[in-house]
Amino acid sequence: MADILGLVLPFFGLIFSGVLLARLMRLPIEALGWMNAFILYLALPALFIQLLARTPFERLAEGAFILGSVLSTFVVFVLGFAFSALFMRDGVPSAAMRGLASAYGNIGYMGPGLALVALGPEAAVPVALIFCFENVMHFTLAPLLMAAGGAERASLPKLALGVVSKIVLHPFVLATMVGVGAAYLELRFPVAVDRYIDLLARGAAPCALFAMGVTLALRPFGRAPVELLPIALLKLIVHPALVYLVLGWIGSFDPSWVFTAVLLAALPTATNVFVIANQYGVWTERASAAILLTTCASVLTLTLLIYAAKSGMLPPDPFP
Numbered sequence: 001m002a003d004i005l006g007l008v009l010p011f012f013g014l015i016f017s018g019v020l021l022a023r024l025m026r027l028p029i030e031a032l033g034w035m036n037a038f039i040l041y042l043a044l045p046a047l048f049i050q051l052l053a054r055t056p057f058e059r060l061a062e063g064a065f066i067l068g069s070v071l072s073t074f075v076v077f078v079l080g081f082a083f084s085a086l087f088m089r090d091g092v093p094s095a096a097m098r099g100l101a102s103a104y105g106n107i108g109y110m111g112p113g114l115a116l117v118a119l120g121p122e123a124a125v126p127v128a129l130i131f132c133f134e135n136v137m138h139f140t141l142a143p144l145l146m147a148a149g150g151a152e153r154a155s156l157p158k159l160a161l162g163v164v165s166k167i168v169l170h171p172f173v174l175a176t177m178v179g180v181g182a183a184y185l186e187l188r189f190p191v192a193v194d195r196y197i198d199l200l201a202r203g204a205a206p207c208a209l210f211a212m213g214v215t216l217a218l219r220p221f222g223r224a225p226v227e228l229l230p231i232a233l234l235k236l237i238v239h240p241a242l243v244y245l246v247l248g249w250i251g252s253f254d255p256s257w258v259f260t261a262v263l264l265a266a267l268p269t270a271t272n273v274f275v276i277a278n279q280y281g282v283w284t285e286r287a288s289a290a291i292l293l294t295t296c297a298s299v300l301t302l303t304l305l306i307y308a309a310k311s312g313m314l315p316p317d318p319f320p
Contacts, residue, residue, distance in 0.1 A: 092148050
């Protein structure tokens with residue numbers, strides 16, 4: 001267990017370092033803009049290019065694995081949406097945000113670094129595939145449901161163009177395309193370019209986690225209402241359990257791929273959920289509270305999950 005804590009705690013240490021420094025220095029959240037730009041447009045894209053370009057191309061075509069992971073995430077989204085609509089009597093926009101908070105994990109900021117440290121370089125490809133395809137789903141669901149609920153007042157052609165542009169032009173998706181292309185062509189970058197990419201990639205995880213902590217500290221958080229507990233259960237317990245069972249039911253995958261998918265599913269609610277809520281002016285304070293609640297709770301749940309996977313308590317196939 002001490003080894004597992006040694007893996008997990010530094011990641012949360014970076015987050016809480018950001019929280020502490022933000023509280024002490026009291027700089028405005030706008031001061032984080034350039035770091036966010038570095039993370040979004042340079043560091044994390046460089047990490048994805050580096051990971052994918054070094055992977056044999058045939059390993060990038062695991063359709064069943066992608067289907068199982070994305071389908072599980074969609075089911076969790078539907079459960080969160082249905083709970084909101086049926087029991088909380090929320091409208092479509094609020095129900096959509098509750099669904100996103102239940103299913104949209106921090107697969108960009110926390111996912112790559114934590115998976116690579118906990119599971120090794122074999123986690124690189126499943127991380128990139130899950131990130132790419134799940135973001136396509138989230139970037140599609142959010143504007144469509146906001147339009148259906150009246151929070152987005154764009155015409156259908158404009159809405160469709162916005163959805164496509166958000167998917168195709170997202171830096172992470174573009175980086176995935178470049179990395180897959182490099183793998184297909186078996187391209188090897190010149191030494192200077194390779195070192196430049198490596199320098200950027202090494203800064204991705206620490207900068208992203210630190211920025212996440214600053215964001216948590218500087219955005220308004222109200223009291224976490226009891227109604228957010230089902231979201232925490234869906235995100236931290238149901239989501240990883242469902243991914244584990246669905247992947248085991250669909251087929252036999254490399255254990256590192258299975259554990260990577262489960263680990264990414266167990267991550268806390270993504271900070272992008274607050275960004276989307278703020279964009280549409282819906283469920284903003286609760287989005288912030290959901291991120292804070294799931295992030296704090298995931299210190300325990302992620303530690304236990306990684307321990308179960310590394311110790312052999314959690315078999316890679318639930319249906320041997």
